[in-house]
Amino acid sequence: MSVEIITIGNELLSGSTIDTNAPCIAASVIEIGLSISRMSSVGDAPEDIINALKSILPGTKYIIVTGGLGPTDDDRTATAAASAFGKTVELNQEALAAIEKRFAGYAAKMPFPNQRQAMLPSGVKIIPNPRGTASGFIIEDAGREFMFMPGVPAEVEAMTESFIIPRLKEQSGFKQVILSRTMRVFGLWESAIQERLDGQIQEGPGLSLAYLPHFPEVRLKITGMGADPEKVRQEIERAAAIIQEKVGEYIYSVNDEPLELVAGQLLKMKKATVAIAESCTGGLISHRLTNISGSSDYMQMGVVVYSNRAKVELLKIPQAVLDEHGAVSEPCARLMAKNVRELAGSTYGLAVTGIAGPTGGSAEKPVGTVFIGVASAEAESVTQHRFYGGREQIKLMSSHMALNNLRKLILQQ
Ligand code: ATP
Ligand code: MG
Secondary structure: OEEEEEEEOHHHHHOOOOOOHHHHHHHHHHHOOOEEEEEEEEOOOHHHHHHHHHOOOOOEEEEEEEOOOOOOOOOOHHHHHHHHOOOOEEEOHHHHHHHHHHHHOOOOOOOHHHHHHHEEEOOOEEEOOOOOOOOEEEEEEOOEEEEEEOOOHHHHHHHHHHHHHHHHHHHHOOOOEEEEEEEEEOOOOHHHHHHHHOOOOOOEOOEEEEEEEEOOEEEEEEEEEEOOHHHHHHHHHHHHHHHHHHHHHHEEEOOOOOHHHHHHHHHHHOOOOEEEEEOOOOOHHHHHHHOOOOHHHOEEEEEEOOOHHHHHHHHOOOHHHHHHHOOOOHHHHHHHHHHHHHHHOOOEEEEEEEOOOOOOOOOOOOOOEEEEEEEOOOOEEEEEEEOOOOHHHHHHHHHHHHHHHHHHHHHHO
8 A cells, every 4th residue: 555745835845944754754654564656745835735636646545745734824735625625614623622722731822823723624534733733634535545734843753653653554454563773873883883794684574774874873773573573572682682792882872862861871870970171062061961851960060161261260270281282182181071070079070172163273283183081089081083074063073972981981980
């Protein structure tokens, strides 16, 4: 059985927004054994939407449509769908109740245009939207089902998972189970991982391994499919064990957890605390660590010592060290980690100083030169790096490396 996906929006045609809805929906649809017959995008003009809805490929039973269900004047999908299938537009009580319920949670009164989101073609079945005000809806026509959702990617994802996929699964009689496991790898690029694994994982219809580069790391997603859940689980475990054996030292999570969570959990487990002194990362490491709920258990202090003066006055880095070696140097990173730890009275100190570019580099210290210091009561150590990419990539990479160095130090002790 095949599925067609139509995404609606002028912004998709002008190139200002890249269509992420269609690939996201397609990936979920394929996982339940259905195929995609076509993906297309059209603009907001009603005649274009009507035309797209009326020219579905023969043999396609399900059509999934996203975009243009919002409350503003450029949202015309509901009226276009009504004309395409000879229906009138009417106030849908179920959709209205959903909007009102959502607004009841806010102090603000429902702005009038939001009621427009309840003006839907007559006789539709509602698709609940767990993340927004616009309900989706289903129109049946000539043996086909047209499923309409809003355009916002987070809403599309939630509605696809909670409603569209279960419905397609039920209607197509799909009985297999699909399980997956994602491992996060840092410090080895895709090609190097592939080289190490070198065809040792037997992929087939029941098992697949996807390399998902996600700067500055790579995620390895093992997906298993079959009739017997226990067997599928075992197949996944077998593949995971091979990956562990070949690239285990670079894996920091076997359960798709972010690095800041893994580092935080280790700190918590050891009842340890951390203080951070950041220069070129400008607070990014502190931001990432504090994105984790409960981080107040271990996050003691984070300071951004961007200028030399801040390094001297706040962290007591001797002016002589800066004069002799510069702020981007091994001795400075070492002292930053040591002194911030002492200042905060924490178990660990973590520090980053570097040149994020694109200006400020020199022959001796090119853009991307970064020093990362870690300190504990016993010792301090510094790693020196040369990262590549734009300013934000260098900052992100530096924060990742710093969190990973901290993680490794905690594991050692
Ligand atoms: P809204 O209530 O936000 O108006 P809507 O159903 O009208 O919802 P759109 O106006 O089409 O949806 O899009 C809302 C947001 O989602 C916009 O920022 C748009 O760029 C984005 N968006 C829409 N369609 C897609 C898509 N196919 N891929 C990625 N982003 C999309
Ligand atoms: Mg809109």
